[in-house]
Amino acid sequence: MTLHIVSKSPFSSSALSDCANAVRDGDALLLIEDGVYALSREMPEKLAAAKLYCLAADAAARGLAVPGSIEAIDDARWVSLCTEHHPVVSWFK
Amino acid sequence: MPRPAGHFTIWQSMKFSLAVYGAPHASQSAATALRFARALLAAGHELYRVFFYCDGVHNGSALSAPPQDEADIAEGWQALQRAHKLDLVVCIAAAQRRGVLNSSEANRLEKPAANLAEGFELAGLGQLADAAVNSDRLITFGQ
Amino acid sequence: MANRTLAICRQAPYGSALAREGLEAVLAAAAMDQSPELLFVNDGVFQLLDGQEPAAIEQKSLQRNLQALPMFGVETLHVCKLSLSQRGIDPAQLQITGAEIVLVVDVGKFIAGFDIALNF
Numbered sequence: 001m002t003l004h005i006v007s008k009s010p011f012s013s014s015a016l017s018d019c020a021n022a023v024r025d026g027d028a029l030l031l032i033e034d035g036v037y038a039l040s041r042e043m044p045e046k047l048a049a050a051k052l053y054c055l056a057a058d059a060a061a062r063g064l065a066v067p068g069s070i071e072a073i074d075d076a077r078w079v080s081l082c083t084e085h086h087p088v089v090s091w092f093k
Numbered sequence: 094m095p096r097p098a099g100h101f102t103i104w105q106s107m108k109f110s111l112a113v114y115g116a117p118h119a120s121q122s123a124a125t126a127l128r129f130a131r132a133l134l135a136a137g138h139e140l141y142r143v144f145f146y147c148d149g150v151h152n153g154s155a156l157s158a159p160p161q162d163e164a165d166i167a168e169g170w171q172a173l174q175r176a177h178k179l180d181l182v183v184c185i186a187a188a189q190r191r192g193v194l195n196s197s198e199a200n201r202l203e204k205p206a207a208n209l210a211e212g213f214e215l216a217g218l219g220q221l222a223d224a225a226v227n228s229d230r231l232i233t234f235g236q
Numbered sequence: 237m238a239n240r241t242l243a244i245c246r247q248a249p250y251g252s253a254l255a256r257e258g259l260e261a262v263l264a265a266a267a268m269d270q271s272p273e274l275l276f277v278n279d280g281v282f283q284l285l286d287g288q289e290p291a292a293i294e295q296k297s298l299q300r301n302l303q304a305l306p307m308f309g310v311e312t313l314h315v316c317k318l319s320l321s322q323r324g325i326d327p328a329q330l331q332i333t334g335a336e337i338v339l340v341v342d343v344g345k346f347i348a349g350f351d352i353a354l355n356f
Contacts, residue, residue: 024344075132087353092235218264233355
């Protein structure tokens with residue numbers, strides 16, 4: 001299973017929607033940096049079957065609340081997510 | 094990380110490499126990469142190589158001087174390098190374009206100064222290909 | 237077992253350095269006999285358009301890098317079909333001498349076949 005990492009806001013970048021076209025059932029998606037602004041709107045429907053995570057520190061830094069459907073994680077859990085998935089694909093523009 | 098297998102928990106140590114494309118103090122990516130590097134080392138994994146590419150080559154500049162109340166990312170990499178004997182590789186082609194040179198490159202290219210920070214080394218793109226072959230995981234930290 | 241490596245090219249040429257530096261990384265790997273597979277997706281498909289003449293914006297043509305790929309053993313270029321249709325590009329427009337263009341319909345399934353992804 002692939003781990004997708006999205007680091008740009010869905011309001012200014014196609015990174016999240018591009019990623020959504022490449023997510024399969026059972027993949028994991030992690031929002032980091034400005035990617036966490038995706039928390040402030042509905043996630044793309046194609047991501048319904050993916051496990052969704054966000055970096056808690058990046059959400060807190062930006063004053064965003066994390067909805068219950070998305071698991072807020074720390075850096076240590078991010079590392080373990082990487083060990084549990086391959087490949088790891090970054091969507092950063 | 095611990096993984097249940099029957100009643101055992103298997104510790105699976107992995108070999109990571111990181112590709113860093115972001116200049117420090119410009120986007121968040123270099124700072125994120127540094128935090129991730131600390132976290133994976135703290136968890137007991139191996140960091141095979143950090144490859145600084147694109148604007149990421151600026152992480153290796155000895156001339157960055159951020160204000161004292163801001164995190165010094167270059168110093169952060171150096172401290173990690175000293176503690177863990179890390180292989181911090183700055184892509185030589187990307188660095189030449191952007192003005193990050195060691196003394197031998199500065200001499201060869203007849204430039205007035207060298208600025209590659211201690212703990213970093215200049216090397217070719219083959220080191221990224223090598224990292225892709227010899228690591229269990231390669232994580233990209235984009236611009 | 238050896239890692240299966242995929243280079244994912246998502247950026248248009250010329251506007252940023254990433255498309256060029258991505259292809260340079262792929263060529264360097266190919267020169268070491270460690271050719272990754274290549275996937276052009278999203279704006280990365282614009283790299284494959286014919287007739288690029290960037291001299292007037294003081295850049296080198298990226299097509300020379302692309303045409304070097306087959307010489308280094310990268311003979312198959314995987315291209316996302318959806319990305320082409322979203323941009324109104326007819327696959328027949330894409331031609332890289334010596335390389336075979338293979339359209340990918342299910343990008344997620346394709347990516348899942350690899351151990352390592354290089355992202356450009």
